[in-house]
Amino acid sequence: MSIEPTTLSKQIIDDYFRSMDVLKVVRATAYPRATETMDDIIEMVDGLVQRGMAYESNGSVYFSVRKAKEYGKLSGQTLDQMVAGARIDPGEDKRDPMDFAVWKAAKPGEISWTSPWGEGRPGWHIECSAMCLKHLGKTIDIHGGGTDLVFPHHENEILQSEAYNDAQFVRYWMHNGMLTIDEEKMSKSLKNFFLIDAVLAKYSPQVVRFFILNANYRHPLEYDSSSLDDSKKALETLQNSYDEMKAHAILADGRDDAGRLCEDVWCDFETKMDDDFNSRDAIAVMYDFAREANRLRNEGSLSMKGADRVVGVFDRFDSLFDVLVSESQLNLVKEGAAQALNEAEINRMLSQDHIPDGDVERLVGARQDARKRRDFATADNIRNSLAEKGVDIQDTQEGTVWKRK
RNA sequence: GCCGGGGUGACAGAGAGGCCAUGUGGCGGACUGCAGAUCCGCAGACAGGAGUUCAAAUCUCCUUCCCGGCUCCA
Numbered sequence: 001m002s003i004e005p006t007t008l009s010k011q012i013i014d015d016y017f018r019s020m021d022v023l024k025v026v027r028a029t030a031y032p033r034a035t036e037t038m039d040d041i042i043e044m045v046d047g048l049v050q051r052g053m054a055y056e057s058n059g060s061v062y063f064s065v066r067k068a069k070e071y072g073k074l075s076g077q078t079l080d081q082m083v084a085g086a087r088i089d090p091g092e093d094k095r096d097p098m099d100f101a102v103w104k105a106a107k108p109g110e111i112s113w114t115s116p117w118g119e120g121r122p123g124w125h126i127e128c129s130a131m132c133l134k135h136l137g138k139t140i141d142i143h144g145g146g147t148d149l150v151f152p153h154h155e156n157e158i159l160q161s162e163a164y165n166d167a168q169f170v171r172y173w174m175h176n177g178m179l180t181i182d183e184e185k186m187s188k189s190l191k192n193f194f195l196i197d198a199v200l201a202k203y204s205p206q207v208v209r210f211f212i213l214n215a216n217y218r219h220p221l222e223y224d225s226s227s228l229d230d231s232k233k234a235l236e237t238l239q240n241s242y243d244e245m246k247a248h249a250i251l252a253d254g255r256d257d258a259g260r261l262c263e264d265v266w267c268d269f270e271t272k273m274d275d276d277f278n279s280r281d282a283i284a285v286m287y288d289f290a291r292e293a294n295r296l297r298n299e300g301s302l303s304m305k306g307a308d309r310v311v312g313v314f315d316r317f318d319s320l321f322d323v324l325v326s327e328s329q330l331n332l333v334k335e336g337a338a339q340a341l342n343e344a345e346i347n348r349m350l351s352q353d354h355i356p357d358g359d360v361e362r363l364v365g366a367r368q369d370a371r372k373r374r375d376f377a378t379a380d381n382i383r384n385s386l387a388e389k390g391v392d393i394q395d396t397q398e399g400t401v402w403k404r405k
Numbered sequence: 406g407c408c409g410g411g412g413u414g415a416c417a418g419a420g421a422g423g424c425c426a427u428g429u430g431g432c433g434g435a436c437u438g439c440a441g442a443u444c445c446g447c448a449g450a451c452a453g454g455a456g457u458u459c460a461a462a463u464c465u466c467c468u469u470c471c472c473g474g475c476u477c478c479a
Contacts, residue, residue: 151475177473
């Protein structure tokens with residue numbers, strides 16, 4: 001069974017965007033494709049040949065690594081060490097075993113494009129150089145990619161681009177560590193991978209994002225479900241604080257407007273993020289912030305304005321991390337709302353498949369009434385039954401809060 | 406073999422000379438009818454060995470283990 005390369009790549013691209021959208025990954029400005037950059041690629045290959053940095057051989061074009069001034073400046077590799085290594089198999093068409101293809105002659109049946117050197121296709125690396133030049137110019141500020149691409153891919157991109165442009169190619173390299181399973185890189189060939197869908201079946205996009213943001217992007221991140229569970233619980237701490245502040249579930253309208261706290265936290269947060277995107281430390285700052293805000297709230301010293309300000313900080317944090325907002329809203333039923341309902345009415349409401357918000361509020365009020373009468377059997381029955389219908393309730397000093405799971 | 410990056414408390418994971426990481430879990434306390442949430446407190450760590458320094462998880466050297474890369478393909 002065969003499938004057209006273009007059909008396959010379209011499927012994969014569609015899947016990719018679908019997953020990224022679910023994970024709330026913001027779209028880039030442009031998504032260039034090698035197949036749409038073919039003219040620029042050929043022009044670059046030709047330019048390299050004209051400059052004597054590359055040569056044609058049997059319909060392929062190879063880059064002359066020996067002519068490069070700064071071979072290995074990214075990876076620390078040197079040509080002589082490489083040649084001494086055991087795994088290099090000199091291709092017959094190459095003048096030097098370390099030379100790499102910038103254009104490959106087509107083999108029969110392969111997808112190909114017409115070029116000055118005959119039918120062929122781009123070598124690996126060259127499309128990145130060409131697309132960078134076309135869309136971003138000779139020098140780009142940041143180039144990302146996995147650590148597994150440092151050598152040879154990024155190294156060769158530098159060689160090609162700098163030879164062609166006579167300009168520094170990249171100012172900052174950001175190499176992300178691999179996602180690992182049992183300490184090994186997740187990869188298709190090792191078959192130790194799983195699909196995002198499988199993860200999302202069990203964890204919300206927010207939890208997955210939070211899990212990833214809990215590690216330094218440069219280091220490998222070990223995937224296992226207990227770590228996701230940890231992330232879930234840890235994230236709830238932040239979400240709880242956010243939800244309660246948002247619901248104005250504060251004990252009293254105190255004096256503290258949290259002005260200083262909110263200024264300091266943002267300053268600390270930015271300092272951490274400015275340090276090579278240290279999201280882990282930035283999150284630690286948010287825990288301290290949430291704890292302090294909760295403490296002010298518990299003491300009754302936080303003002304309504306302060307609660308709003310705290311919410312503002314959480315909002316700002318979330319405009320970057322996008323992990324806080326949960327589908328369900330937290331609702332507060334103040335203590336004074338206690339209202340008696342007769343048993344039949346309670347049972348009728350509880351027996352509904354979906355309990356409307358208004359009925360939930362009344363049931364919570366009825367439970368408060370029952371608790372006052374120390375009729376804990378009724379109170380617990382309401383709580384348990386609501387839980388079965390997906391409504392969680394919690395008693396606080398301010399009243400009872402409830403939300404749908 | 407060579408080039409990179411690492412080995413941090415039960416677990417996850419920051420930090421890169423002196424000061425507390427943080428989270429989950431554990432233990433104790435406050436609150437509570439109970440549950441949960443929240444707050445307060447406690448325990449517990451820097452792979453091993455030498456060195457530099459008044460001071461090292463952080464710098465140097467050695468040893469050891471792990472991961473990524475080193476033909477083609479992306």
